[in-house]
Amino acid sequence: xxxxxxxxxxxxxxxxxxxxxxxxxxxxxxxxxxxxxxxxxxxxxxxxxxxxxxxxxxxxxxxxxxxxxxxxxxxxxxxxxxxxxxxxxxxxxx
Numbered sequence: 001x002x003x004x005x006x007x008x009x010x011x012x013x014x015x016x017x018x019x020x021x022x023x024x025x026x027x028x029x030x031x032x033x034x035x036x037x038x039x040x041x042x043x044x045x046x047x048x049x050x051x052x053x054x055x056x057x058x059x060x061x062x063x064x065x066x067x068x069x070x071x072x073x074x075x076x077x078x079x080x081x082x083x084x085x086x087x088x089x090x091x092x093x094x
Contacts, residue, residue, distance in 0.1 A: 056064055 060067075
């Protein structure tokens with residue numbers, strides 16, 4: 001049985017020692033930067049969320065998590081908290 005010791009010229013540069021070293025370093029650096037960017041974005045989301053929730057915790061305390069009731073001050077405030085006015089058909093008559 002004979003084995004073919006010839007290598008394919010297209011893959012020869014990839015199997016040789018040192019082949020693609022620059023590309024590997026570039027890809028490694030790019031992956032590191034992308035991973036760090038994801039962590040920075042998650043940290044910023046956490047900071048903004050905590051910053052905007054401080055007034056609620058100052059007013060409500062831990063009962064914000066433990067209470068099962070939700071009583072808005074008024075219907076108008078509730079609509080403005082939703083960020084968009086629902087269709088007029090959904091608003092019950094006064």
